[in-house]
Each structure stands twice: as C-alpha cells, then as structure tokens.
Amino acid sequence: MTYKLYYWDGIPGRGEFVRLALEEAGAPYVEVARRPGGTAEMLKLMSDTGAGTIPFAPPFLIDGDLTIPHVANILFYLGPKLGLVPEDEGTRHVANGLQLTITDFVTEIHDTHHPVGVSLYYEEQKQEALKRSADFLAERLPKFLGYFERVLNQNPTGRGHVVGKALSYVDLSLFHIVEGLRYAFPNAMRAIEGSVPNLLALHDLVAARPRIRNYLLSERRLAFNASDIFRHYPELDRQD
Amino acid sequence: MTYKLYYWDGIPGRGEFVRLALEEAGAPYVEVARRPGGTAEMLKLMSDTGAGTIPFAPPFLIDGDLTIPHVANILFYLGPKLGLVPEDEGTRHVANGLQLTITDFVTEIHDTHHPVGVSLYYEEQKQEALKRSADFLAERLPKFLGYFERVLNQNPTGRGHVVGKALSYVDLSLFHIVEGLRYAFPNAMRAIEGSVPNLLALHDLVAARPRIRNYLLSERRLAFNASDIFRHYPELDRQD
Incomplete structure (x- = not known):
C-alpha cells in the first residue's frame, strides 16, 4: 500500500x-x-x-x-x-507527548517571523517580529532545547534516543529541528549548542543513517527557503 | 483507579x-x-x-x-x-485530528493577547495585540468556526456530533471553545454566530447533559478570568 x-x-x-x-x-x-x-x-x-x-x-x-x-x-x-516507536500503548503516548511539544516549538519558531498575522507578509510585521524573536531567543529557545536535552539524558531505557531504546520518529523530528534552527538562527545556535551535547549527538546519529543520508542528497529533500517555517532573516537572529 | x-x-x-x-x-x-x-x-x-x-x-x-x-x-x-470516542483505530485518529485543530485554534486565541512574548505582560504588547486580534477576528475566527461547522454538517454517521454518531470528547471541547469565545469576544461572536448554527446546537446539547450541567454549577468549574487563555479585553473585540 x-x-x-x-x-x-x-x-x-x-x-x-x-x-x-x-x-x-x-x-x-x-x-x-x-x-x-x-x-x-x-x-x-x-x-x-x-x-x-x-x-x-x-x-x-x-x-x-x-x-x-x-x-x-x-x-x-x-x-x-x-517500526519507529515502541509498540506498547503507554510508550506510544509518551512519544506522542514529545512530538506535541515539538509541534508547539515549531509554532513558536514560525511565529518569530509571523507574530501578528498569518495573512500578512513578514515585511508588514517586521517590528513585531524583532520583538518576538528577541523573546524567543532569550526565553523559549533555551527552554525547549534544554527540555529535550534533559529528556535525552533521563531516558531510562536508551541513552542516545529520546524515547525507548531504539530510533523513533521523535528522534527524526528532533534532527529536523536542529537542522532548521541552524539555518534560521545560526548565531543563536552557535551560542547555545555547547549546552545541548546529547541533542547534537542525536542529530549526527540521524544524519548518518544510510536512508536518511540518501534522502538528504536526493531531489525529494527540498532546501530551506524564505517561504518556510524556518526562515533566515539575519535581523531576527542573535546579534553578536 | x-x-x-x-x-x-x-x-x-x-x-x-x-x-x-x-x-x-x-x-x-x-x-x-x-x-x-x-x-x-x-x-x-x-x-x-x-x-x-x-x-x-x-x-x-x-x-x-x-x-x-x-x-x-x-x-x-x-x-x-x-466511552467518549468511537473505538475503531481510524475514527480515533479522525477525532485526534479534530482535537489537534482545536489545539491550534486555542494557541491562536491565546496569542491574540500575547502575540510577542509569553514572558511579557499584556500591557507590554498591547499595540501588537490590537493588530493580531484584528487579523484573528477578520481571518482566523471565521476560518476555524466555519471549518467545524462544515465538519458537523458533513459528518456521515451522526448529525449533531463532530465525529461518529454519539457524544465524543471533541464535542465537549467545542462546547468550551464556544463558551470561551463568547466570554472573550462577545461582539465578534454575536456577529458570527448566525453562520454556525450546527456548532451552537452542539454547544447547547453539551450544556444540557446532566453531568456537565452539574459540573458547571459546581465549585470545580472555575470562572474565566484575565489570567486565562480566553481573556476579555474590550479593545481587542470587534468594535461595533
């Protein structure tokens, strides 16, 4: 099918x-x-x-x-x-809870460049975007990344994975979160990455999976761009 | 348990x-x-x-x-x-999809008064809130309410319920959405309610359930207030 x-x-x-x-x-x-x-x-x-x-x-x-x-x-x-999640019902709900935190994180990442209206262009809300991005980088980015770092650290069954002892779809999503944040906020990510070593190790582990590596090199993988959720506007990034 | x-x-x-x-x-x-x-x-x-x-x-x-x-x-x-959702796996995912659209709606409702920062007070983002609320009332409120009205209309198995032929947890959540929006945006809701009769009928059906009626009158039900997701700031409502 x-x-x-x-x-x-x-x-x-x-x-x-x-x-x-x-x-x-x-x-x-x-x-x-x-x-x-x-x-x-x-x-x-x-x-x-x-x-x-x-x-x-x-x-x-x-x-x-x-x-x-x-x-x-x-x-x-x-x-x-x-085969990308443990089979027991409880752990599936744990995985779903983590994925829903990623969902919320993605919404907040999107709203850094669209804080006042989905139907308005970025240029129409740039001042508000500057304010929201500053709050996002100061408060929310460390909170979300720190949370997933903790979850990786405290996973009782499998160091290196976010839930269970093997690769799950939540691990794959966290890989894309790191990819997207590095594209959108390179300065902020450089400043914070030292504090989330487990998350970076997970990113690298996913990137090295043969099928993922193959996919990333294929035409099916589209590049990040200025119509996406993750957008690189230098003025919204950390100013070093 | x-x-x-x-x-x-x-x-x-x-x-x-x-x-x-x-x-x-x-x-x-x-x-x-x-x-x-x-x-x-x-x-x-x-x-x-x-x-x-x-x-x-x-x-x-x-x-x-x-x-x-x-x-x-x-x-x-x-x-x-x-016993608040049909038991087959497919319909459970349909219900979950509807509930996740409610989740997104709730986030947008919250962001009408907090468009630039969770960590800032409303008063610190009032100008941005005016802009975001205007966009919300013009674009998003009709889109979300119209969507649920359509889903109620098109439910193949049970007119009056959003999924399946009996009351589900999604119906209960939609009741609270209507309650909250009437509290937060009374003018805007008065203007739009005529276009969503099925949703209002569902609201009334839920309000009349004996256990729900009993709950709403109990001390366990807290009142809406200015620390909640649904907040009534007259300046953010439709100006008639």
Whole structure:
C-alpha cells in the first residue's frame, strides 16, 4: 500500500517530519502536491463538500479509506507500522507527548517571523517580529532545547534516543529541528549548542543513517527557503 | 483507579478540555494543584531529574505508572476508557485530528493577547495585540468556526456530533471553545454566530447533559478570568 502524503509544494515545512519517518522506514509514498495538478487535487479534497473527514490544513496522509491530518497524528498512526516507536500503548503516548511539544516549538519558531498575522507578509510585521524573536531567543529557545536535552539524558531505557531504546520518529523530528534552527538562527545556535551535547549527538546519529543520508542528497529533500517555517532573516537572529 | 490531573490552579485553561471529559464520564479524578501544596508537587514532578518521562508543561495526567502530557494526547488516551470516542483505530485518529485543530485554534486565541512574548505582560504588547486580534477576528475566527461547522454538517454517521454518531470528547471541547469565545469576544461572536448554527446546537446539547450541567454549577468549574487563555479585553473585540 502506497501512502499518499499531501503537503504544500516548494518547502520542507511541516511535511518534513512525516517525510523523514517514511524515508527512514523505506516506506512507499507519493507526494501528491509535487505531481502535475497535485496542488489542485489537494485543495479539492480540502473543499470537498461531500467528504466525511476534511483536513483543516496540510499536511495530511491518506492511507486507503483513512484521511489523517496533523503531523503528530500522522506519526502516531504510522509509528508502529514503520517500526519507529515502541509498540506498547503507554510508550506510544509518551512519544506522542514529545512530538506535541515539538509541534508547539515549531509554532513558536514560525511565529518569530509571523507574530501578528498569518495573512500578512513578514515585511508588514517586521517590528513585531524583532520583538518576538528577541523573546524567543532569550526565553523559549533555551527552554525547549534544554527540555529535550534533559529528556535525552533521563531516558531510562536508551541513552542516545529520546524515547525507548531504539530510533523513533521523535528522534527524526528532533534532527529536523536542529537542522532548521541552524539555518534560521545560526548565531543563536552557535551560542547555545555547547549546552545541548546529547541533542547534537542525536542529530549526527540521524544524519548518518544510510536512508536518511540518501534522502538528504536526493531531489525529494527540498532546501530551506524564505517561504518556510524556518526562515533566515539575519535581523531576527542573535546579534553578536 | 483515580486519575490525577495536573494543571495550574485558578484558571480553566487547557485543563478544562480534560476536565469536561472526566466530568461527562463521571470518572474519578483529583486536581492535584488545587490541593494544599499541590502546585509545589506539580512543579517538583516537572523538574525531577530522575524521572523517565517529564512533561514540558501542564496539563498532564498521571494514570498509574504513566505520565501523559498535552491535552490532545490525554484525550486520545482517555477517549476509549471514558466511552467518549468511537473505538475503531481510524475514527480515533479522525477525532485526534479534530482535537489537534482545536489545539491550534486555542494557541491562536491565546496569542491574540500575547502575540510577542509569553514572558511579557499584556500591557507590554498591547499595540501588537490590537493588530493580531484584528487579523484573528477578520481571518482566523471565521476560518476555524466555519471549518467545524462544515465538519458537523458533513459528518456521515451522526448529525449533531463532530465525529461518529454519539457524544465524543471533541464535542465537549467545542462546547468550551464556544463558551470561551463568547466570554472573550462577545461582539465578534454575536456577529458570527448566525453562520454556525450546527456548532451552537452542539454547544447547547453539551450544556444540557446532566453531568456537565452539574459540573458547571459546581465549585470545580472555575470562572474565566484575565489570567486565562480566553481573556476579555474590550479593545481587542470587534468594535461595533
């Protein structure tokens, strides 16, 4: 069964967290919106007035009859099928809790450049973005990264992984968080990375996985850019 | 088994979505942080350097050995145990997708009064809040409410409920969304309510459930206030 992943074309975006899981598992999937006419097909599904389940926004996954929206929900669903989460129910909820903290982190990262309106351009909210980014770098970035560093440190079953004793989809998502933050806030990351050695080790471990390495070199991996969640505006980064 | 719910005392907050499910089901639970010394106990759990699973933030639920953070995650876990979600896996993921859209909506509602910094007071970001609230009321409020109205309309199995043919935890959460928005943005809600009749009918259906009615009249139900997610600042509401 080939999974159908629906996400905006042209950016890694939130779809990337799902892609990394599918790629690591070597699972068959298609990126519908990257095919000719695919974006129209995606929008049609979202506005279907006859459908029983309608996603609010991409990404969503279609697996047979089932339409599953939201990154954490997709990964909760795929985790056991892809062998990327421990199988017992309790640990799956622990993993989902971690993934939902990543979801919140991603929202806050996005809002550094879009603090007052999704429908406004960055240039229309640049002053507010400067204020929000300063607060983000001073308060939130150390809090979130420090949290995941602690979780890695305190994992009772597997040093080096965030949950359980083997690679999970949460590990893969944390890899992308580090990648994205290094792109968006290189100065701030240089200043903080010394305090999160376990997180960096996890990043490197994921980057060295053969399928992930292969994916990162492929055309399926899109580059970060100024339409994405992670954006590099030098004025929003730490000023050294 | 008595569930232990951990959430900040003094506000309905995000804990309310969990409370409504526990109350509707008549499930035994304690609100740890509302007991003497309970907030300290909650903070101690969060900073425990020996624990294997550490919540990033309240609310979290402890059920036996399991610590489960994040509203949607708690409800995903509790849903079948409380009889508040259809039992098949696919529909549980549909419900979880809807709950995660509510999560995003709640974040945007919160950010109307806190657009630039969680660590700053409202008064320190009032100008930005005016801008963000205007965008929220013009673009996001109609989009989110219209989405849930559509989902209610298109539910193939049960008119009147958002997922499946019986009351679910997502219905209960939507009740609280309507309650909170009426408190925070009474003018804007008066202007928009005519366009979302199914959502209002669902609100009234939930309010009339005997256990919910009983709960709303009890001391366990805290009033909305200016420390909560839903805040009533007249200047942020629609100006009629």
